Amino acid sequence: MQIFFVASTNYGVGLTSVCMGLLRVFERGGLRVGFCKIVEQNQANDTGPERSTELVRNAFGIESPTPIPFTVAQKMLAEGRGDEVLEEGVRLFHEAAKGKDVMVVEGIVPTRKVSYAARVNAEMANSLGAEVIMVASPEDLDDQELLDRIDIHARVFNSVQGEGSVALILNKVAKPDLLARLRKKASSLAPEQIKAIGSIPWNDEINAPRTFDVAKKLNARILHEGKMKERRVERIVLCARALVNTVELFQPHTLLVAPGDREDIIVAACLAASNGVPLAGLLLCVDYEPDPRILALCNNAIERGLPVMLVSTGSYETATNIHRMDREIAPDDLERAERVTEFVANNLDSEWLLSRVGEPKKRRMSPSAFRYNMVLRAQKANKRIVLPEGSEPRTIQAAVECHEKGIARCVLLAKPEEVAAVAETKGIRLPAELEIIDPDTIREQYVSPMVELRKNRGLNEPMALAQLEDNVVLGTMMLALDHVDGLVSGALNTTANTIRPALQLIKTAPGYNLVSSVFFMLLPDQVLVYGDCAVNPDPTAPQLAEIAIQSAESAEAFGIDARVAMLSYSTGTSGMGSDVEKVLAATQIAKERAPELLLDGPPQYDAAAIESVGRQKAPDSPVAGRATVYVFPDLNTGNTTYKAVQRSTNSVSVGPMLQGLRKPVNDLSRGALVKDIVYTIALTAIQAATTEQ
16 A cells, blocks of 8 residues: 655645545546545634545545544643654554555644644654655745745655655645746755655635635624525625726626625625626625615525625725635535645646556546546547537536536537627636537528438428527537537437437437437446436337447446446346346347357346345356446336435436437436536547547
8 A cells, every 4th residue: 555644834735635636646546545634633613523534525435534633632742642642643544544555644734833743744654654745835935935944844754754755746836937946946856855746826716715605704694695605705895985986896706895884885786696697795894784675675686696694893804804714625615625626636747646556456437537537538539519508508608618628629509699698697708719600600501411311201491491490400410411529418408309300310320229328327436337227218128238238338438347237126037027038138139249248137236236245146247246337127227226326325427428329419417517518528529539430
């Protein structure tokens, strides 16, 4: 097992964020990773569990033992019982490290009250036999002061552990050339002494707390909660000037700070919110609650989610308190935790880190590795994906994110002015290069090709033109003529409306007779493939065999070793009936069509998923207890199971991804989140690249 001890050179470097980035790097490498915080170090006003341990548990599903309480550790150190602290730390570590390939241990953060942190960290790292990673942040230091701080901490570790290379991560870096400047100034930053493995830029967006967190830290009284757990504070405006000079600052993600008697500001803010501007919130000061008649005018804004809060401090004191408060990630803020984790991981030297660990004994596809590889492969594919629901807000936001991350070249089918209006209302910044096509300008060019494709069905030009009024049909024709590489729809349209044009105009791939679907189930410790959970209600045995082969191909296309379980209520021939016989027949057909495939059936779900049960119920099966692809006998079973697993394990399901079509078309749930649409676009891009190959 490889152990990394992560220690900060000063307070406020973002130590836990860096630890989460390291965890993500190792997860992507298919490693079983664990986390441990030796000594609890919550803020004075925190009364809940230790923050780092709780955040990692919520974000990664990694269980860690409760750290030593800070007051207990400090008392033991003061009494000269440092060895006991180290012994307890080693015990906690081994409790957390069971069954892991790599461990990330978070050290004590130095503060004015904890000047001994460096020495304790060095002794703990030495006790664990850990490799040290220091985390430093420039803050307000000049280059020489930062170098001196790094050198001092490196010397402390070397004095305890002996001379050797210490790794360094720079966090919250405002200027990209910082590392190069430091290397010019100091020979100690040579790789053989201090190996720099990451320089993480400062990023305003991922450092924006929720309005809820700001209210909690200020002990604000909540007048109207609104969407305070969803909205984020990216900027603060102190409304001290006249309204005419302030109203232009009422922008999305802005927290407005004003005295409670500024009725003009209150009404103007509520008008902006009523018109769709997603303000972070309205924070009223001086403990002055507005007249109820004024608040009554704000009902529409409040219904749209505007948070309204009240504090007793004055305006300037309140603004100062906000700027001074720490920006730590709240343990329940999983959205921000995920964004920070990905951002940090993408700015670390993954190759060096994974080389220090070596190959895992048993590689697995973790959810984070799946998402990372999916985005990476989509970026390499560089495909053009059409989005027929081009003016739908979530779709616009997903297209912007895909554009910014290079996941795909999205095409929004919508009138440009409608897209611009939605973007302005929702606070979405539209890149100039994002492609928006007015359907009215291209519709007629697809009439003749569509008539040709459907001539055997008696389609004429007026009928084709009428059908092309539907943007899904228009987008499908763009795909049929190779003007785009894939299509994603369903945020507004039904599954039938998305699939029907594809069946009529794209048709099935060679060798296949039906279209089916899979969900990628991102469980806490691995990714499984479920098929078919969305399309075919009661497939026949030959159809079930085809679904199994399609699902196995989809799994392999996304880096998952396919071990296919043809599920039933009976394992083997322990129970009989027409449903079991159908699965037995489908298994035989699939084996004949794809003899190289690791496939068996029927097992029950537990025999397919749990190794001990699989050994007992199906000892000779090549997939029992370790299946990665689960083929359900009918839609009722599949859809019910995927939803039950998703909800009961609080897991993410990516899909449904349609399979069996000649070109990729994918359907969305009408309740899809922005990230769901982004992942579906990435899936579609990869499918397009795989189809070409």
